[in-house]
Amino acid sequence: MRILIVEDDPLLADGVAQLLRGAGYTADYVGSAEQAESALAAESFDLLVLDIGLPGMDGLELLSRLRARHKAIGVLMLTARDALNERVRGLNLGADDYLTKPFAAVELLARVGALARRSRGQSSLRREFGPLSIDDEAHRAWLHGQPLDLPQREWAILGFFLDHPEKVLSKERIVAAVCRWDQDMSVNAVEVYVSRLRTKLEPAGIRIRTIRGLGYMLEDLPHDAKPA
């Protein structure tokens, strides 16, 4: 799965590229619509992450020009938070999804994942972890078949855990994943949400283990580890 990022802010472009590479995608970036056209002409990409606010030819124009030739490519558009009009036009022009800046890492990964799946012709992914079942697209979760409803923050953190099951995740890393880059969050806040998740998940046998000094780890304790 090869992804082209079109973003004039090099810092952001690089951050996004790193993030996607970390998730197993191949990601390259260019800084303008013109460069994007040549890149797409020269090589083949499966997905485009396209900033609408570009210098020179703007993203919407690029989008409509691209559609004429690269028909199959999925487009995730990045817009400013208040540019409702752009978002509407973009969606009408055939962007597949959008994300408003600033966004959090897990949001981007979720959207890209959904588009990647769709381009492979798969439907929405149901992730399973023990008795827990997550449908990212429908944004729903079940525990033993019972609907479980989670506020945004808890949802994001749980999603991040599920991206890295049985791995130790530091609190700093969790903050980086679920916070937009204009926000900040104390590590204590993470502790709070982990605590809340525990009260919801632990009765079902899903544990978030504390690794003292290092972070947390999601684990599924099978039935044999029944408490006395």
Added chain:
Amino acid sequence: MRILIVEDDPLLADGVAQLLRGAGYTADYVGSAEQAESALAAESFDLLVLDIGLPGMDGLELLSRLRARHKAIGVLMLTARDALNERVRGLNLGADDYLTKPFAAVELLARVGALARRSRGQSSLRREFGPLSIDDEAHRAWLHGQPLDLPQREWAILGFFLDHPEKVLSKERIVAAVCRWDQDMSVNAVEVYVSRLRTKLEPAGIRIRTIRGLGYMLEDLPHDAKPA
């Protein structure tokens, strides 16, 4: 179901193509009547979305020439809002339906759907969702068999929900679907219509669930979920 779009504005052509592809059709577009003739000669299409105002040979002329050979093809004609004359002539020349520009995404989908069904020899499609029953062509709705009447906007939004049942739809996405591209609408307006739809649908067991921070989702709560 293969559709050819004949439209000289590439932005619009592309938007329409994307929209139709998103709905599961195969859609291609060309920018002039001449190109349309060669495309139709070379390959087979089931439906034509034809802009009347074309440079060079105009849409009406193309339509009359086409009818001589491709008799079976359905034609949805696009006209300017005030061009009553063209519409009349177009219908006389054998267009099957028309849409005035600018139009909203859901309108186009509804018309194309109707023509597609007709070409398959099916009569009007009754979509069912729990106790709700929708006849797009007749533009009527029933709830438990009781006629339900809905103003345009509510109709459009409900139709969009039915196109994506059990999926989270952001308010922006709803705006993009039901607004013509020359319009804009605050997300607040969506809230208002959702509220109205709820008062009408909820007594019958159809819920529009709020996903805080993300949007809405249509769901049918079966009888077993009876409140205490």
Added chain:
DNA sequence: GCCCCCATGCGCATCCTCATCGTCGAAGAC
């Protein structure tokens, strides 16, 4: 008149910080 849409105000879920309490681990004394 009916429909559409916006502005305003309110209520509440969510989020995050703070403060307190509990727990774990290491080091030192015996």
Added chain:
DNA sequence: GTCTTCGACGATGAGGATGCGCATGGGGGC
């Protein structure tokens, strides 16, 4: 080796700020 003590880290409950979503009233247009 074992017990104790102490310090740091983590857990959790409470409270305040924030912002989202909902309801309502009214103005404008067809």
